[in-house]
Amino acid sequence: MKTKEKTTTNALEILKHRYYKLEKHRLTLEEARINAEAARLIYKLRTEAKLSQKELADLIGTTQSVISRLEDDDYEGHSLGMLTKITAALHKKLHLVTESVS
Amino acid sequence: MKTKEKTTTNALEILKHRYYKLEKHRLTLEEARINAEAARLIYKLRTEAKLSQKELADLIGTTQSVISRLEDDDYEGHSLGMLTKITAALHKKLHLVTESVS
DNA sequence: ACAAAAGATAGCAATTTTGCGATAATTGAA
DNA sequence: TTCAATTATCGCAAAATTGCTATCTTTTGT
Structure with a gap:
């Protein structure tokens, strides 16, 4: 049996949810x-x-395609290990x- | 048949090998x-x-044991993704x- | 324009990291 | 000391990254 979906029922919950999305x-x-910063670095x-x-x-000790991937602004897999090898x-x-961010 | 091991045969090769090890x-x-720097940060x-x-x-959105692991100086798995979530x-x-290193 | 060099992209296996629960060890307060 | 909170460690499955080959596209030089 399918249970009823839990719904947001009051103003506080709604605000919390909005904050979470933000x-x-x-x-x-x-x-x-930061991914783009790493790629550009x-x-x-x-x-x-x-x-x-x-x-x-x-x-x-890797291949050209790996470097190309690392220099892609949209690549999301940057590791400190790889950055350290390169630097x-x-x-x-x-x-x-x-x-600090205000 | 097992082939003979390739050996280092001249001074230049020896120096290259030493440099590689260095x-x-x-x-x-x-x-x-850098791993320790990340952990301490x-x-x-x-x-x-x-x-x-x-x-x-x-x-x-993770668990305490994960944070503990990240704060271990010897942890080698730091990623920009995790560091960014935290910061x-x-x-x-x-x-x-x-x-620059001289 | 042509060839060569450089860079981008795709696909997949292998390796590595993450997530997470359980539990042990440590620390701090009463 | 005792209890509760905090932190450390272990084990394993799931997810993500890496390594690598092949191929396609773009750039560079002549």
């Missing part, structure tokens, strides 16, 4: 922003080092910095 | 450093916000910064 949206935007480091994707790939290969140190 | 070691150290943000691991976990939940913006 928060979820803010998170989505934040994730898109990799592109910037590689081009400043005057390397092709293939050359950078060889340096860190270390190019003789840079990576740091994580946070900024 | 580079690999430098990468290992760099990875350990999460701990710092959480404690400054006066939250328990359980409370932060609820904020980002966004605590109303901070994450940035990736690189420093």
Whole structure:
């Protein structure tokens, strides 16, 4: 037997729900922003080092298609591990910095 | 039939091999450093916000044991996705910064 | 225009990370 | 000490990322 759907029944719940959606949206935007930041950082480091994707790939022991994927603004799979391999290969140190948001 | 092992046969190859080992070691150290930096950042943000691991976990929709794992200096699985969820939940913006190494 | 180099995209297996419950260990307050 | 809250650790399934090959598209140089 199918149970009745739970519905939002009062103003407070409605407001909470709206806030939750707002928060979820803010998170989505934040994730898109940081993904793009990572992609552009990799592109910037590689081009400043005057390397092709293939050359950078060889340096860190992977393939060109992987580098291409990492430089895609929409790629969502960035890991600290990969970022560290790249920055270390190019003789840079990576740091994580946070900024307060008002 | 088992083929003969390829051996390093000249000085240049030996030097290349030494350099490779040095580079690999430098990468290992760099990875350990950035992993610890991520772990400490999460701990710092959480404690400054006066939250328990359980409370932060609820904020980002996961469990306490996950937060505990993320705050372990030796944890190697940090992703930008998780770091972004945490920083966004605590109303901070994450940035990736690189420093030249001499 | 042509060829070569560089970069983008697709698909899939293998590896890795995450999510999560259970439980042990630690810390803090009364 | 005792209890409650907090944190650490373990094990495993599910989900996500990586590695890699092949192929297509774009860019560059002659």
